[in-house]
Amino acid sequence: MPNYQAPQRDIQFVMHEVLAMADHYKSVPGGEDMDAPMIDAILEEASKFSENVLAPINASGDAQGCQWNNGVVTTPAGFKEAYAQFVEGGWPSLSHSPDLGGQGLPESLGTMVSELNGTSNWSWSMYSGLSHGAMNTIETHGTEEQKQCYLLPLVEGRWTGTMCLTESHCGTDLGLLRTKAEPQADGCYHITGTKIFISAGEHDMVDNIVHIVLARLPDAPAGTKGISLFIVPKFCIKADGSLGERNQVKCGSLEQKMGIHGNATCVMNFDGAKGYLIGPANKGLNCMFTFMNTARIGTAVQGLCAAEGAFQGALEYAKERLQMRSLAGPVAPEKPADPIIVHPDVRRMLLTAKSFAEGGRMLVYYLAQLNDTITRNSDSDDAKDAEVLLSLLTPIAKAFMTETGVESANLGMQCFGGHGYIREYGMEQIVRDARISTIYEGTTGIQALDLLGRKVLMTQGASLKLFTKKIHLFCQAEIENEAMAEFIKPLAVANKEWGDLTVKLGMAAMKDRNEVGAASVDYLMYAGYVTHAYFYARAAKVAQNALAGDTSETDFYEAKLFTARFFFARLLPRTQAHASAMLAGADTLQGLHEEHFRF
Known part of the structure; x- marks a missing residue:
């Protein structure tokens, strides 16, 4: 397996020298006390966690995968323990409001942590990653009662969240979805239907899972104008905040996937499950875009992770693997052949992956900087411009970075020759894990239509x-x-x-x-x-x-x-x-x- 090393110096270059984050934080509520040494301290601790805790269980998690037994999902060995360390370290609460149990630091710091976790172990990182979208959706569109009920345990990491959109017959065309929401006398709704491709839909790492679900009310208009959004917890919550009875939502099966085997991609069956309307009726798709935009930036990070992981693995191998002589003459005459890093085509592949990793890092951290400005200074002129720029650049980042991430993963594997195709070297896992990134949260084609048609x-x-x-x-x-x-x-x-x-x-x-x-x-x-x-x-x-x-x-x-x-x-x-x-x-x-x- 590639020996992952957090690219701390390059992250410092982007954070301090290209984007001047410390100066930026002075204008961001919650970031006033953030300076370069504090950023570096967070980077160092996050790097230790990704290198020492997550990277060692990456290959084993891929080989073992998640196990399903009558609706109960068990994650690979070490995943649950790593998540407990993640929570104990306070990482889930890093960028959330102190009023909600968070540490109040700028959200861009969370993006930095997401990169480190994702490159070292993408499957594991998805369990916590999707929770941020659930939190943002509830915080933006939920009632005060819903915020009080769900946000604290989500922010603390005791619960995780999911996004339940897709159904087998509709895919991207959510106007065709059939999941029903029947209103009840007590104000809740009974949610009935089946959702597919639900990442982290069921697992054993937390006490409760909060599903954010799209469904139709009985009198809803046809198409996308008739979709509403609901909170559906795995366990119902009592008035005192403790967990009550098991809700009627269950994992019907796990998808048999090409990659990300360590993450539970679930078929979720809602059989009259209790749900609670979030946001206005029939405006669910508008509300869900809060979640989707968070997830799209998160997926752009996956493209960066694939490029960085592929570059690191291929570079280490290229320096050691001996094969043929340099066309310009022996570089290591004392050895039977030269290391393959001397060959121009190997250099081409390495530099392509390196370029996409470092360029993608600058772009996605810039998006995080824009997001800081929007969320913490929402009424300012700078925030209005930042919102326009973020809207324009999000589909570019999601689609371009995942396409080039897949390209980089393939090039990294190619550097190994036949060994790249063999599991023990870990490069083919990067290819398999990366391939989904161009598909989920809106395919490259969907992002492209959004960019050219809608945004431009x-x-x-x-x-x-x-x-x-x-x-x-x-x-x-x-x-x-x-x-x-x-x-x-x-x-x-x-x-x-x-x-x-x-x-x-x-x-x-x-x-x-x-x-x-x-x-x-x-x-x-x-x-x-x-x-x-x-x-x-x-x-x-x-x-x-x-x-x-x-x-x-x-x-x-x-x-x-x-x-x-x-x-x-x-x-x-x-x-x-x-x-x-x-x-x-x-x-x-x-x-x-x-x-x-x-x-």
Whole structure:
């Protein structure tokens, strides 16, 4: 198995030097006392937990998987004990309000912890990860009584939460869901139906599980306008807050999956289970977006985790594995062959994974920074701009980072040759675990439609202009800096082209709406590369300034510059293929009659 080491120095680079988080926290309620040493102390402790507690049970958890026995689910050996340590350390409560039993620290610190936990053991991290979405949903849309009942044990980690959306016949089209909610005289509802693909739907790590469930009221309108949202606890809660009788919700089976074997992906049967309406009737999908957006950012983190894990595992192997001689002549003449890291193609694979990991880290931590501003300064002008930017960048981060995470996982496995296909090396597990990330919380295609159709074209480009203006201003500020020319010139060109492409697609869509669907995935991938390029240019600027000063970390900053140059030279040019494809027109996809699709 890859020997996971938390990338503390690179996280510090992003937190302190690229995003200036300590300064940011001064303007965030709850973060006023946060400085760089305190951030580093939290990072160090979280790193110890991920390296020493979670990483050792990653492979064993994958091999053992979860066990189902008549509705009872047992997690792999060590998972329950690790979760108890997680709770004892106060990690679930890190970024939640002190009024709810939390520590009140900024939510971006939770994103940092999520990366560490996810890279070391993605399956385990999902048990606690989904609880944050449940908490955010209840806190945003729940009644005071619901908040008092559910939030404290969730924040403390004594309970966990799930998101119950999908049914076998509807998938992404939630307007087709059939789960029913029958009102009762005492004000509760009886929830009846079956939900599938429910991550952490049943397990043995906590006393209670709080399901956030979409269902239909008897008089509900058809389609998405007739969906309501409900809280359905595994155990009913008594008036004094203690657990009562078992609710009529049960795990019918575990999905037999390609990966994430250590996480219980459940079929959940609701057989007249007691549920409680959260938010307005028939507005459940609107309320559920609070949960879904939290989960989408969490899934973007999974893309980062896959890239980082693949890079670390492949790098360690590439330094040790001897095979062939360097084309330029022996590098290790005292050995029978050279380590494979000398070969250009191995370097290409390693640097691609490295680039997507480090670029993704900058992007997702920036989203966390925006989220801090929104949640802690909700009435400010900065918060309004942050909300627009977060809305625009979330589908880019979710889809682009998971697609490139899967690419990185495959490249990491490829570095091992045939050994990468063998379980004992752990690389094929990264591939299997990562593959779901492009599917759940909205597939790449769904995210792309959301980005181009809803976030860009429906706002007439206003949200896009807010972000491209930030890139433009950065380029203008560096236009006279010759040392930055290799980054600024191509970034400025790509940024302008992004706007030009958007106008062309908007014009085409006015004639044929299929143009949006036909272009959307290429548009999103184009956006992802330009967004990464912007952050790499910022990182290059930081590295250049450090090297011009009195730094003792010359190698670190030179590596940062090298990675930025690799991204601009080798990965940013992919935008041109995406640009050509998105302008090829819907007829290249829709022109073939469905009867002519044949085996």
